Amino acid sequence: MKDDYILELQHIRKEYPGVVALKDVSLEVKKGEILALIGENGAGKSTLIKTCSGAVIPTSGKIVINGKEFTHMSPQLAAENGIAIIYQEFNNVKGLSAAENLFLGNPIRKGIVVDKKAMEKEAEKAFAQLNIKIDPKTLVGDLTVGYQQMIEIAKAILQDAKVLIMDEPSAPLTTAEVESMFKVCELLRQKGVSIIYISHRLEEIYRLSDRIVVLRDGEYIKTLITKDSHVDELIQLMVGRSLSETFPPREETYKKDEIILELQNVSGNGDRNINLQVRKGEILGLGGLVGAGRTELVQMIFGAAKKTEGKMIFKGEEINPKSPREAIDLGIALVPEDRKRHGVLLGISIKNNINMPIYKKISRASVINNKKELEIAKKCEEELLIKTPTLHQIVKNLSGGNQQKVIIGKWLAANSELLIFDEPTRGIDVGAKAEIYKLMNEVIASGKTILLISSEMEELMGMSDRIIVLAEGRITGELGKEDFNQETIMKMASAV
Amino acid sequence: MKSTIIKILKEKAIWMVFIILFVAFSLANPRFLSSSNLFTIARQVSMLGIASIGMTFVILISGIDLSTGSIITFVNIVAAFLMVNMGFGMVTAIILSLILSILVGVLNGCLISTIGIPAIIATFATQIVFEGASYLISGGTPIYGFDERFKVIGQGYLGPVPVPVIIMIVCFAIGSFILNKSYFGRYFYAVGGNEEASKLSGIRVGVTKYLVYALSGLFAGLAGIVMLSRTNSAQPTAGLGYEFDVITCVVLGGVSITGGYGKMSNVIAGVLIIGILTNGMVLMNVSTYMQMVVKGIVLVLAVGFDSLQKKRALT
Numbered sequence: 142m143k144d145d146y147i148l149e150l151q152h153i154r155k156e157y158p159g160v161v162a163l164k165d166v167s168l169e170v171k172k173g174e175i176l177a178l179i180g181e182n183g184a185g186k187s188t189l190i191k192t193c194s195g196a197v198i199p200t201s202g203k204i205v206i207n208g209k210e211f212t213h214m215s216p217q218l219a220a221e222n223g224i225a226i227i228y229q230e231f232n233n234v235k236g237l238s239a240a241e242n243l244f245l246g247n248p249i250r251k252g253i254v255v256d257k258k259a260m261e262k263e264a265e266k267a268f269a270q271l272n273i274k275i276d277p278k279t280l281v282g283d284l285t286v287g288y289q290q291m292i293e294i295a296k297a298i299l300q301d302a303k304v305l306i307m308d309e310p311s312a313p314l315t316t317a318e319v320e321s322m323f324k325v326c327e328l329l330r331q332k333g334v335s336i337i338y339i340s341h342r343l344e345e346i347y348r349l350s351d352r353i354v355v356l357r358d359g360e361y362i363k364t365l366i367t368k369d370s371h372v373d374e375l376i377q378l379m380v381g382r383s384l385s386e387t388f389p390p391r392e393e394t395y396k397k398d399e400i401i402l403e404l405q406n407v408s409g410n411g412d413r414n415i416n417l418q419v420r421k422g423e424i425l426g427l428g429g430l431v432g433a434g435r436t437e438l439v440q441m442i443f444g445a446a447k448k449t450e451g452k453m454i455f456k457g458e459e460i461n462p463k464s465p466r467e468a469i470d471l472g473i474a475l476v477p478e479d480r481k482r483h484g485v486l487l488g489i490s491i492k493n494n495i496n497m498p499i500y501k502k503i504s505r506a507s508v509i510n511n512k513k514e515l516e517i518a519k520k521c522e523e524e525l526l527i528k529t530p531t532l533h534q535i536v537k538n539l540s541g542g543n544q545q546k547v548i549i550g551k552w553l554a555a556n557s558e559l560l561i562f563d564e565p566t567r568g569i570d571v572g573a574k575a576e577i578y579k580l581m582n583e584v585i586a587s588g589k590t591i592l593l594i595s596s597e598m599e600e601l602m603g604m605s606d607r608i609i610v611l612a613e614g615r616i617t618g619e620l621g622k623e624d625f626n627q628e629t630i631m632k633m634a635s636a637v
Numbered sequence: 638m639k640s641t642i643i644k645i646l647k648e649k650a651i652w653m654v655f656i657i658l659f660v661a662f663s664l665a666n667p668r669f670l671s672s673s674n675l676f677t678i679a680r681q682v683s684m685l686g687i688a689s690i691g692m693t694f695v696i697l698i699s700g701i702d703l704s705t706g707s708i709i710t711f712v713n714i715v716a717a718f719l720m721v722n723m724g725f726g727m728v729t730a731i732i733l734s735l736i737l738s739i740l741v742g743v744l745n746g747c748l749i750s751t752i753g754i755p756a757i758i759a760t761f762a763t764q765i766v767f768e769g770a771s772y773l774i775s776g777g778t779p780i781y782g783f784d785e786r787f788k789v790i791g792q793g794y795l796g797p798v799p800v801p802v803i804i805m806i807v808c809f810a811i812g813s814f815i816l817n818k819s820y821f822g823r824y825f826y827a828v829g830g831n832e833e834a835s836k837l838s839g840i841r842v843g844v845t846k847y848l849v850y851a852l853s854g855l856f857a858g859l860a861g862i863v864m865l866s867r868t869n870s871a872q873p874t875a876g877l878g879y880e881f882d883v884i885t886c887v888v889l890g891g892v893s894i895t896g897g898y899g900k901m902s903n904v905i906a907g908v909l910i911i912g913i914l915t916n917g918m919v920l921m922n923v924s925t926y927m928q929m930v931v932k933g934i935v936l937v938l939a940v941g942f943d944s945l946q947k948k949r950a951l952t
Contacts (some may be wrong), residue, residue, distance in 0.1 A: 443837075464841065465837050465838075466840070466841055482831070483834050483837050486826075486830045486834050486838070487831065488826070488830040488831075488897045488898065489823075489830060493826070494838075496823075497827060497838040497839070500823055500824070503820075504820040507819045507820060508820075509819065509820050509823070551838065555839075
């Protein structure tokens, strides 16, 4: 039966100075199957797939492709042997057309002249094969992220890839785009292409994959047949413990009549006529599809975008923040969606990150009070259980969950009263998610208020006291806790 | 223990280079080590050092200031014109020309931050404008004939120490203070590391940029005053191409050209290396052209070493 395997990794071990990233990991990929690779952040998924592309050289172990044995790969070897990887960051040139991107680095030529016509023709064929509609002449920069990913897939197929490795492919996509990506994946499976699919989203894995390989702390844990396995079992294997308390219970602390923030007929930044009230001490969930205008709405509240009409009343006074600084001084804070790009300053220390919004406050005659600075950071570290050897550690070296804690700590230190969480657990592993939820409850318990944007239905319903649903820049519905229902929310979210 | 030593060595690598060069020149020429020669070196690098402080801030926020040399020229001409042609007193002339140098920096800040022109083009434009303005004011000829007391700034001594060296040391102290102790120093690192995240952390990125370019203008202006006093004559070519020497010192001092990383103490080493290199080569009768070749190679070596380490850290 060994011939059935297109790709085998045998006893792969990878050591870095002081750390063993992979300990004796083996897995096999069958021809034409979709194999899901899951594990928490830091479980070794990325390192493992990088050994297939040659970006990481294993310390020991073998890579067997179609019966040929290799001790390590290189990007050229991987391409020659039909291994293609689609990373989260695409390898495309935005200023070139779709066709030219397909043949990037290897254009069809007539002598020294690039043969655009031939490339466009080939591109059209490749797109037709995958059932996708892209004009080969369009500039890639003008395409949506979903289509850009399609081009990456088409490129791999054009290079005759037998194994396609996809690292968190659904993360940047909208719901509709994810659907078309699934269709392409299924089409490829029928054509006999194997796919290694890495994702945090368990529903996707259950929809798409044939088998699931679980990694934990750099070790191979188990292979499951998808249709015979259960989510609870899977989560337990991933985190090594049971996770019945994903959404820890919270006492209802909010008061019905105390309004902390009220929006009256607010328009601007793509939103129209928004009316809502946030009660002090509650978690108000904002539901909706990606692009429904939720992020746009909180940008206006946080002063990062301008509103054109309407009134915002915060703690009984009309406000009109023109910059994040003004909003912060009023007591409004934002935990943004893209943690690494917008949330933390990766290159500087935990201590500096936490104090960044309040440096002016803890300075006298522009000189920073170092003692206070350290005290505040220490308090955060203890209260939020930030795992780090020292507060001087630069934030880049922390895990996603700990980075998120630094951001939350920053706003607690700034004494913010209304915290806006925009997709707080995106790209965070299951174990750290539960910690973030617990933190949110502690934030509420200390008398603060949360506005939560989430595209994960379970999270939205598990955490919110009330949910307001948006679609196309307008409010389409509001639900109290007793009326939470996935179908109702979906219906409101897709209302046109 | 061993790893901490390696870490310290890496952080202080530029000082090791300095010490090696220092020892090498001392061995090659005994005159190099004389106290009078060492003070000469310090005096020679003083203007470079002063101007490099502002440039350090600029490069830290991942900007660039090509107008530094032009500001130096402009301040030379304006201060001289005010004193000689308009009869202003020395102190008034210095203060007025420093204010002007700050305003040129503010103009850079406006072009870059408010209008959004890339720093390299914005400061290139101001470079040309103020070079031209210097020619217009001076009519293309040198201006000279200052008050005797004005010489003190560039040529005087306080005990055995030249006054420009004292000015440089004070400026470096202020620069280190801004970077390490003041809250807006933290903002420079933050903005250079990630502008968007800084904005969302409540930093006024625009104001920070104005401040940085204004400071760059001010330090360039100070360097200009020292230069005017040393040469005792304002030349419309005084600061021509000076920004490149300054950028060399800052980059040699390990400030990342992509912003966010850098230390004032290492910039001092960068300045001193350029100083002893120039002086040492002169003592060894190396031709001016050969000196240029050597300086270029030193820059490549220093930055290459740094870049290689960063590249290795990535794989």
